[in-house]
Amino acid sequence: MNDDSIAKKRFIKRFPQTQSDKDLAPLTAYGIGGAADLYIQAHHMLDIPEIIQQAHELHIPYYLLGGGRNIVFSDKGFRGLIIHNKAMSIAVRENKITAESGAMLAQVLAEARKHKLGGIMKMVGLPGTIGGALYGNAGAQGVEIGDFVTKATLFDYQNGVHTENSDYFQFSYRTSILKKTHETVLSVTLTLPPLDPHDVTPEIITFRAKKQPKGKVAGSFFKNPSPDKPAGMLIDKAGLKGLRRGDITVSLMHGNWLINEGNGTQKELIELAKHIKETVHHMFDVTLQPENILLDERGNKIDI
Ligand SMILES: Cc1cc2nc3c(=O)[nH]c(=O)nc-3n(C[C@H](O)[C@H](O)[C@H](O)COP(=O)(O)OP(=O)(O)OC[C@H]3O[C@@H](n4cnc5c(N)ncnc54)[C@H](O)[C@@H]3O)c2cc1C
Known part of the structure; x- marks a missing residue:
């Protein structure tokens, strides 16, 4: 038995609920991906540091999965441990909502409405967890999660559990500092304005049903290079729809x-995306960057 198998056996002994050879495709929006060597669900936010610490000590590579709405695993799967964040509890106090990072954004919005809090309603229908939203500063219709974050509790192996204020995250269009630091979000506190009835118009509620493709999709593949040049418009002008x-x-x-x-x-997804990127660059001298996260079987980001 080699060192890898011994480490995996030890991990399973410590966390007997761990599954082996878990098919990742059904856990993602595109339905793409092979099997992970190991897979575990975390149902409480403090399970996550414990799991990461153990994986670290046993030299088992790990990757945190939220709702899987922005991620594309390798066809060969993942050589290590997938930690699936299912820590979902939410507490509301006055105008503040604190959610464990595995709470679905939809749940957070529902709680906000119940407590007559608003601001984030334009994000209605945005899939995934609040942790995933924070990581990529998800947003819709001019509103981003970073606009409402007051603080978040993070974990990383070097510093342990620590809480950071909004400024720390350096939110900008579809990004945050977490893309560099790789800290794990355990919980997020949002401060919200009172609910304005105009926040939840019929247009906002039906926007996604009318404007968005259905099926195995994961939102925008590329980031918009600038507000006046949305990637979709460039791809359309390049005649690539239906490719x-x-x-x-x-x-x-x-x-x-x-x-x-x-x-x-x-x-296939990468081949198609590369072709789109090259064509758009050739025609408009604009370099598109992916918004969806493509991973190799070691969990490294694939740049196209
Ligand atoms: C139909 C559809 C529509 C969409 N529309 C939009 C839209 O309008 N606007 C928009 O911004 N996005 C949109 N998306 C993309 C997606 O919903 C967002 O990117 C979302 O925030 C991803 O969250 P997730 O929990 O699914 O993250 P995942 O896909 O699970 O993970 C994405 C990344 O975040 C990291 N991550 C997840 N949780 C944590 C955590 N707790 N701590 C640290 N890192 C973490 C993961 O490791 C991974 O690197 C859409 C997707 C779909 C399927």
């Missing part, structure tokens, strides 16, 4: 959305 690689196509409804129409693979 296909294997089972992956460019949506006819929205050029920046890719769809897995069957058993598409990460390889």
